[in-house]
């Protein structure tokens with residue numbers, strides 16, 4: 235049996251090309267999947283993992 239890695243299992247590493255107009259196309263560095271982003275802001279260039287912001291410990 236050979237396990238085939240599903241696309242979902244791929245941790246897509248989007249390499250965004252220079253934005254042409256409104257859309258930006260990025261290709262996954264790992265699986266080579268091409269994805270189009272409507273806006274550069276939608277591009278997951280940053281890990282926007284929202285963690286619970288801990289309140290600053292004020293002494």
Ligand SMILES: [Zn+2]
Nearest residue numbers: 244246262265
């Ligand atoms: Zn991928």
